[in-house]
Amino acid sequence: MTDHYQVKDLSLADAGMMRISWAESRMPVLHTLRERYRQQQPLKGMRIAGCLHVTKETAVLVRTLRDCGADVSWSGCNPLSTQDDIAAALAADGISIYAWHGMSVPEFYWAIDQTLKFSPTLTLDDGADLIMRVHTERTDLAAGLLGGTEETTTGVHRLRAMSDAGKLLYPVVAVNDAETKWDFDNVYGTGQSSLDGILRATSVLLAGKRFVVAGYGHCGKGCAIRAKGAGCHTIVTEVKPTAALKATLDGHQVMTMDEAAVIGDIFITATGMRDVISGRHFDLMKDGAIVCNTGHYDVEIRIPELEQRAKSVRTIRPNCEEYTLADGRRIFLLAKGRLVNLAAAEGHPSEVMDMSFANQFLSLVRLATAGKRLEVRVHDVPVEQDEEVARLKLQTMGITLDVLTQKQIEYATDYLAGT
Ligand code: ADE
Numbered sequence: 001m002t003d004h005y006q007v008k009d010l011s012l013a014d015a016g017m018m019r020i021s022w023a024e025s026r027m028p029v030l031h032t033l034r035e036r037y038r039q040q041q042p043l044k045g046m047r048i049a050g051c052l053h054v055t056k057e058t059a060v061l062v063r064t065l066r067d068c069g070a071d072v073s074w075s076g077c078n079p080l081s082t083q084d085d086i087a088a089a090l091a092a093d094g095i096s097i098y099a100w101h102g103m104s105v106p107e108f109y110w111a112i113d114q115t116l117k118f119s120p121t122l123t124l125d126d127g128a129d130l131i132m133r134v135h136t137e138r139t140d141l142a143a144g145l146l147g148g149t150e151e152t153t154t155g156v157h158r159l160r161a162m163s164d165a166g167k168l169l170y171p172v173v174a175v176n177d178a179e180t181k182w183d184f185d186n187v188y189g190t191g192q193s194s195l196d197g198i199l200r201a202t203s204v205l206l207a208g209k210r211f212v213v214a215g216y217g218h219c220g221k222g223c224a225i226r227a228k229g230a231g232c233h234t235i236v237t238e239v240k241p242t243a244a245l246k247a248t249l250d251g252h253q254v255m256t257m258d259e260a261a262v263i264g265d266i267f268i269t270a271t272g273m274r275d276v277i278s279g280r281h282f283d284l285m286k287d288g289a290i291v292c293n294t295g296h297y298d299v300e301i302r303i304p305e306l307e308q309r310a311k312s313v314r315t316i317r318p319n320c321e322e323y324t325l326a327d328g329r330r331i332f333l334l335a336k337g338r339l340v341n342l343a344a345a346e347g348h349p350s351e352v353m354d355m356s357f358a359n360q361f362l363s364l365v366r367l368a369t370a371g372k373r374l375e376v377r378v379h380d381v382p383v384e385q386d387e388e389v390a391r392l393k394l395q396t397m398g399i400t401l402d403v404l405t406q407k408q409i410e411y412a413t414d415y416l417a418g419t
Contacts, residue, residue, distance in 0.1 A: 005091035006111070008084040008100040016056075016089030020063075023056035026350035028396035029358040029389060034064045042365045044069030049120035051075050051112055051130035052151060053342050054082040054099045057353035059090055064361055066095065073118050075111035077126040078296075079103045080335060081342035109133065116141060122364055123148035127296050128155035135162070135169060142169035147367035147374060149173045149360055153186065153217070154272050154296035156378065163378050171374040173363040175356070178381035180389040182218050185356045189348030191222030193341035194268060194294040195230065201319040201334045201344040202290055204266075207231030212264035214257060215271035216243040219294060223268055224252050235260050237276075261285050268340070269293045269300035279305030285331055292334035294341055301337040319344040358389045 024031065048065055052058055054076045065072050074090065076082040076099040087099045096118070098111035112133050119141060125131050131148050134141050147170055150156050156174045163172075176182055195206070211232035213224045220236065224247065228234045234252040237260055238244035244254045257277065260267075261284035269276045272295050279302060285291075293300045307313070310323040316332070319340075323331045335343035347353075362385050367374070394401065404412070411417060 004094075004096040005087075006098045006100070006114075007087040007091050010088050010091060012085035012088040013092035014089075016059075016083070016085030016087070017093075019056045019083075019085065020059045020089055023350040023353075024060050027057065027060050027354040027357070029354045029392045030060055030064055030361060032392055032396070033358055033361055034067055037068045037365065041069035043368055046070045046122055046146075046364075046368050047118050047120045048072050048122045048124060048364065049074075049115040049118070049130060050124040051077045051115070052124060052126040053077055053347055054087050054090070054097070055342070055347045055353075056083065056086055057347065057350050057357065059086050060350075061357040061360060062090060062095055063093070064357075065364065068361075068365075070122075070364075071118070072096065073098075073115040073120070075099050075108075075115050075130070076103070077129060078339060078342060079105065079108050080338045081347070083346070113137070119144055121146050122367055124151070124360060124364065125149065125155055126151035128158040131159070131172065135167065139169065145170040146370070147171040147173065149175050149363045149367070150378075151181075151356065151360065152176050152296055153182070153219075157272065160378050163376075168376055168378070171367070171376050171379060173367065173379045173381060175359045175363050175381060178359045178389070179386050180355045180393070181359050181381075185348055185352050186218035187222040187225075189222070189352040189356075190219040190270070190294055190341060191224075191226035193345050193348045194219075194223050194270075194292075195226050196346070197294075197319075197340035197342075197344035198266065198268070198290070198292060198334065201292075201317060201340070202332065203317075204290070206266075209233070209265040210235060210263050212237065212257075212260045212267045213252075214267070214269040214276045214300070215273070215295075216240075216247040216252075217270065217272070220270035221247075221250070223270055223294065225250070227266075228252070232266075235264065239273075257281055258284065264289060266290045267292070270295055271300055272296065274299040275302055276300045278302040279309065282306050282309055282325070282331060285329070287329040288332070290332045290334065291337075292340040292344075293337050294339055296339065298337045301333070303333065303337050306331065306333060355389050355393055358392070359385065362389070 073096040082099040211227040236247040236252045261281040316322040
């Protein structure tokens with residue numbers, strides 16, 4: 001280890017930088033913002049601690065923050081999602097980074113603690129582990145923090161609960177809740193990257209499979225629509241009536257997990273809830289069933305209950321473990337029940353992370369330049385920011401919009417107009 005990084009293998013830096021360039025060329029909104037703000041240096045004097053998957057797309061965000069004036073210190077937000085070549089490239093580029101693939105849980109928190117050593121003025125989270133560390137171990141830092149951002153649904157839920165309990169120590173922007181984030185990254189990003197992870201780990205034919213998605217939030221919906229498009233018979237399990245109704249009208253079969261367990265070929269959890277697939281479901285599954293998770297934490301599948309039932313376990317392919325049960329049935333668990341899209345594949349494609357990370361960038365600029373601290377609570381991304389990100393994305397795609405005429409504008413607010 002040197003003083004500004006700990007990564008697996010610095011010799012991977014050139015390969016990592018090549019992949020970062022690939023991502024950069026597919027993230028035109030972030031590129032436009034970097035060029036717009038490079039002169040102004042709105043993040044000058046800011047120290048940003050980030051805890052978010054170390055991928056090629058994240059590297060583009062980190063370099064954008066740095067180029068607009070910030071000092072950055074980074075750790076990964078999941079023990080299995082760090083791409084070691086990207087971590088090496090960032091370290092070689094002078095970024096302070098503590099991340100490697102396959103870190104243990106104590107190492108994971110050690111890495112976060114390293115990033116907190118430079119007394120950040122802003123935090124950036126994906127899952128709220130970093131901000132939680134400030135609130136539990138480093139409360140001394142809170143007074144110096146202007147604010148934080150949160151990337152994911154699970155993290156926003158944690159932070160809203162904390163805010164409601166009056167425990168939040170500094171303001172946070174819920175980047176996840178921007179329309180240009182959740183309606184694209186969560187749906188199309190999770191859908192494509194989760195199927196990508198399943199295919200890389202198993203190489204199975206999707207067409208004709210019974211594909212069970214637990215949870216029909218935005219991420220579950222993304223998985224289900226992509227699996228349907230690939231020719232799967234899609235089954236959704238839900239606890240929420242409105243979500244179950246949407247899934248039904250979107251053409252998926254809705255049933256309980258107890259029913260689905262008997263007939264499913266591939267299972268993916270996308271609920272954000274614990275214990276969604278448990279021992280009694282493993283007892284019902286067919287020989288050869290494939291089980292994985294795309295939710296933020298590895299709590300959705302009760303892996304200890306699979307282990308208890310297994311007479312042997314072996315890694316049969318990368319990210320694919322075969323559990324042979326006492327009665328001879330085999331169940332294949334992918335990526336140890338962690339995020340299959342990031343552990344077995346590369347995460348969401350650059351084109352969609354472009355919008356998510358444009359929102360991260362603009363939210364951090366807002367927190368840095370608000371003048372003084374925003375009120376201590378969870379803040380939404382302003383509608384104007386959402387519209388700006390959408391407008392820029394459309395521009396870079398060469399898509400132009402119609403414009404309302406003056407008569408149409410007047411009509412829109414004319415409550416007297418009827419039949
Ligand atoms: N979350 C999902 N996909 C990601 C990616 N490519 N980079 C960073 N975070 C992600």
